[in-house]
Amino acid sequence: MSPKLRVAASIALKELRHIRRDPFTLAMALGMPVLLVTFFGFIIDFHYKNISVTVFDHDGTPASRRFAQSLGASGYFRLSKAHEGLTPDYALENDKSFSALVINPGFGRDLDKRGAGPSAQLLLDGSDNAKTGVTLGYFQQASAMAFDAARGQRSPPPSSPVSTRFLFNHELNSRWFIIPGLTVVICGLVGILLTALTVAREWENGSMEMLLSTPARPGSIIAGKLAPYLALGFCGVAFVYAAARLVFGVPFCGSHALYAFSCLLFLLAATAQGLFISIATRQQQLAMQFSIVSGLLPSLLLSGFVFPVDSMPLFFRWFTCILPPRWFMETSRDLFLKGAGLADLWPQFLMQALLCAVLLALGLKKFKTDLEP
Amino acid sequence: MSAAKAEITLEGLGRSFGSVRALDGVSLRLESGRIHGIVGPNGAGKTTLLRILAGLLRPGSGTLAITLDGKTPSPEKLKAALAYFPQEQSLYPDLSCMEHLEFFRDLYGISAGDFKTRAARLLEISGLARFSDRKAGQLSGGMYKKLGLACVLLHSPSILLLDEPTIGVDPISRREVWNLLYSFAKEGMLVALTTSYLDEAERCASAALLESGKLLLCGEPAELLKRAGAASFAELFLASTGGGK
Known part of the structure; x- marks a missing residue:
């Protein structure tokens, strides 16, 4: 194993130990997906009956x-x-x-x-x-x-010039619409909120001072910090997927490999965003506030989760382009309900990859290797 | 235990933070095989000086030269040869002593064979062998400092920088920490530490007395006391700053 990889793996293992021993992080990582699936899956239902x-x-x-x-x-x-x-x-x-x-x-x-x-x-x-x-x-x-x-079927019905049929979601079942979008909200939550605390915690604990005096380089530290939260995010994705299929009966028409890749790309962008916030703020409380505003609100309001992007004012339609949740929302729903392939989704993948690269580059650039104010 | 013979030379080193002059024209020479004490009250500039030596702050003015076996090392080589333990709590309270050692083993790229012998020796001489499964947050002040020392000494550094290693430590543990430092210096390590306990200056091979960022005195402790006709470093400090008049 190369020295850089060994440092990254060691930091990842250390983070996993922190996560395992910190009730708050564990509750956030495991409890929030359950809470959100229950909340959005069972309570929010536009599929009115009676x-x-x-x-x-x-x-x-x-x-x-x-x-x-x-x-x-x-x-x-x-x-x-x-x-x-x-x-x-x-x-x-x-x-x-x-x-x-x-x-x-x-x-x-x-x-x-x-x-x-x-x-x-x-x-x-x-x-x-x-x-x-x-x-x-x-x-x-x-x-x-x-x-x-x-x-009483006495005569054929008068024909209408326009006939309507709903494709992909014949009944317009709102759960089929909401649950695939929940992956975006949960990844946003786990990825951004939890990662936002990691570097800030090192600064507040004083351990960053010691870490910076070692040969560990920013790239290895960042990779080591991201990996466990990527894995946690994937657990969240797997949970939402299982709930979607088994509890809510949402069909999955696309490629699982493509869906996994799409989740990975979005999780990477979300964790990179969290890490950038953590690096920039260096305070857990501030990092938490920033991550809620910049992480959760775009996932809920500006991704098309509930409110369609096409119906937004022009400024917001353009603004959503720089938000990874908007692109992942499209891929998630299109993979679940439409069975879209790479030929249909490549623009969304490209945008996600681009935003991911930008966020990682920002984190690396902002990462301080000394204690200069 | 140490790999290379180190030497640190500071010439007119200065550093400001905004309008505060933290260090002002400090000149010192630190060499391997000795314990160098940077002594002074709180706010004297000791931590700033040590952070500059550790490469965590840049000097504002003056020069800093560090050599290993007479050569100027690359920044990467210097980091690999240097150990720094800050004054503030800097270990992970939820990780055990052994988990800390394993973490630092990987940070410094130490092989499994070397780690086994070095960790066993460090745990033994620091008296931590019995507590290897105890979490850092549950250690006493003295044991916490000794664990920090064991972590940064794992890679057999040439330069050991310690910021207030004995603060908050009971007298018996203080003595144990000093004994550890003597053994490392004896093996050829350059040890530089800061302390606000003025009496600890007498335990060092050389002492540099700092006040408000300025170097007041520097030399062998016994020689400094003799020259000033002072009985203790507290008396010497008061005489040097005019506080005794």
Whole structure:
């Protein structure tokens, strides 16, 4: 083993011993992925079910009843019949119901009529626009089937000039969308937050002074410091992958080797960013604050995890280009759901590699080999 | 034990931090086989001087020349021949004595065979053999310093720089640390240490008295005392700074 590699391996082993004996680091490294998967996987769900619908059936024909029943059978809506005297406005205003379906008189009669056709109205609570948008999507799909049911398949449905089909995530299951993105958040957390403390801790402990007086070079110290956190990050990735497949049933359509490489690239960028923060601040508290702001917020807000990058103002769209989470978010989702290959993802890989190199170079440049103020 | 004969020469060495003059025109000559004491009260510039010798700070003015067997070594060779143990806590509290020694073995690239004999000897003479599994954070002040010494001595350095090695150490352990240093100097090592215990100057082969970054006196302790007609270094220091008047 070359002397430089031996020094790096020795520092890596020392870091592993610190991690094993430090309850805070262990809790952060192992507890946070579990917490985040539970939080995002189980609680955040845009895949609404049992949306309450109060039905005002002013037609009262077998066809209108079949239409409503069929909507209820879709599984997305929980239907209740409007009682005497209740108006749609009142039902929505007083949170009795999220939506109201008003079936106008003549609905059954006009079912097969071309032109104006049957008349019904869906009223939605617009104060929750996320849920409204999703409900509308469900309604459009479910109502097409409900019309068939109302007709009793008496005639072919009137054809629409535009037919819609969702590829890669047929049901628009939000967990399929969220969980692959969680890898980005967890890698960001483990990689940046934990690495950010390592060099700062050496400065605060006073051990850096002794370390700098030895023949250990910055490159070896940095490599030794990064390696254990890369391994820890990989454990986080493996945990999220297992949870995605086994608990949440997210399909994985891409190449596992490509996914592993992509994770490694992002983890390297995240740990390099953490190390740069640690080297620059030399104080654990300051390093922690910087890493939360520069690490966690881009992963959560500017990576496309929840808010699409394409919908951001122009400045932020460009700004996200210098953030590794943005590129890894695309590769992770495309590998999980689309089964994308290297031919599709090379721009994302290139950008990640570039940002990785920049962050490592910054860390090396900023690493102090003396005690000069 | 030491590999090469070392010599350090300082000529008019100065260093400032902002408006504070930490060192001001210090000239000294340190040679192998001797214990050189840099003595003075807190804030005298002792740590700055030692950090400059260890290559951790740059001299602001003057010259610093270090030779090994009469030749100027490359920075890498110098680092490999030098050992430095700072005043502040600088070991890892959660690592055991043996884990520390193994860590420094790899930092200095010591072979497994050499490590076995050197570590055994250092643990034996420092009295740490029984505590090799104890974590550094659980060691007493004296044992902590001795572990630090064992770590930096593993690679058989030619130059040993120690910043306040006896501070916070009980009198018996202090004596043990000094005995260790005598044995290393006897083997040809250049030992330079700082101390704010003025009485410890008398234990050194040569003493340099520092105050406010300036070198007040330098020479063999007994000779210095005799020349000034002082009974102790505390008295000598007060006389030199005008504090005794």
